Amino acid sequence: MSLRSSFALLSFSLAALPSCATDVTWPTTMDRSSIRSPQDYLQPTVSGKTESALFGMVREDGKRFHEGIDIRPAKTNADGEPLDLVLAAMDGQVAYLNPNVNGPYGRYVVLYHAAAEIPVYTLYAHLAKIEPTLKPAQPVRRGAAIGLMGHTSAGASPITKDRSHLHFEVGLILSTGFNLWYSGQAENKQSANLHGLYNGQNLIGMDPLLILGQPKVDLLAALRSQPTALTVGLRTTKTPDFVKRYPALVRGDASRAVGWYVEFSWQGMPIRWTALEAQSPQLPAGRWRLLEIDQTQRTRLLQRKMLGPDGRTPGEQLTQNLEILLSTAR
Numbered sequence: 001m002s003l004r005s006s007f008a009l010l011s012f013s014l015a016a017l018p019s020c021a022t023d024v025t026w027p028t029t030m031d032r033s034s035i036r037s038p039q040d041y042l043q044p045t046v047s048g049k050t051e052s053a054l055f056g057m058v059r060e061d062g063k064r065f066h067e068g069i070d071i072r073p074a075k076t077n078a079d080g081e082p083l084d085l086v087l088a089a090m091d092g093q094v095a096y097l098n099p100n101v102n103g104p105y106g107r108y109v110v111l112y113h114a115a116a117e118i119p120v121y122t123l124y125a126h127l128a129k130i131e132p133t134l135k136p137a138q139p140v141r142r143g144a145a146i147g148l149m150g151h152t153s154a155g156a157s158p159i160t161k162d163r164s165h166l167h168f169e170v171g172l173i174l175s176t177g178f179n180l181w182y183s184g185q186a187e188n189k190q191s192a193n194l195h196g197l198y199n200g201q202n203l204i205g206m207d208p209l210l211i212l213g214q215p216k217v218d219l220l221a222a223l224r225s226q227p228t229a230l231t232v233g234l235r236t237t238k239t240p241d242f243v244k245r246y247p248a249l250v251r252g253d254a255s256r257a258v259g260w261y262v263e264f265s266w267q268g269m270p271i272r273w274t275a276l277e278a279q280s281p282q283l284p285a286g287r288w289r290l291l292e293i294d295q296t297q298r299t300r301l302l303q304r305k306m307l308g309p310d311g312r313t314p315g316e317q318l319t320q321n322l323e324i325l326l327s328t329a330r
């Protein structure tokens, strides 16, 4: 091979790599080379349907949302308990540890990845054990063991040993004002928020398969690859903390904004924010208003309750996400 052609090959392979990318590791000790089909790594619900382990409206005939993916164990002991270790998917730090089995996630760990193209959290649930040396705020290297796979859960239906799995989530935090919002809800008077900002209602996930299974990922590009499903106009001169935390999702000058044009993905992630000025036609008269709906995504929007049953008005999930997002902007 001539020097010129080998150089051309080198420049081509460099160009093929994302210019900016985060190293990502499969979050269990499963040998990935053994995977031939999705059934080899997914743990379905008792329905036995493989897709029930995926992200989306995959449960109870599309009525129930699954905010992550369920990864099955590759190895079990003589009692059928998993031997797979759960690994940090990216470099980051410990955001939250829940060593108690007191909710649907059971024992779980949340990591925060501040150095990714956009700072995301990852969540690892139903653990049998959390690595005992982990402490909040401690740095964690990609691939480090953070726990042992299990089946812990205090949800409505227990997870049996034969359905042990890692529930893995990746996403964003809606608001640092979540606790304020939570305590203001009448239905929460009897149930304390045990998990602070790491309550599932304050975490908005995206499909983990947008980032898993490839060694390097541009997290921002993965997040932006989600299509806009509906848009909302907000009126507020106080900048939502979401906008400050995720400036890569923002267009325009936040300091001069009197409102925001927000594009949501179907599951309720606010993926693009555009600052609005006083004369903007998208600025609502009230606090917020649903503006546009992508009718090609109507079914999922209805299932997820982003839209009300009429398919035209805001649904419970959209309303809740907006109220949480605005909890620091009143």
Ligand SMILES: [Zn+2]
Residues within 6 Å of the ligand: 066, 068, 069, 070, 166, 167, 168
């Ligand atoms: Zn799950």
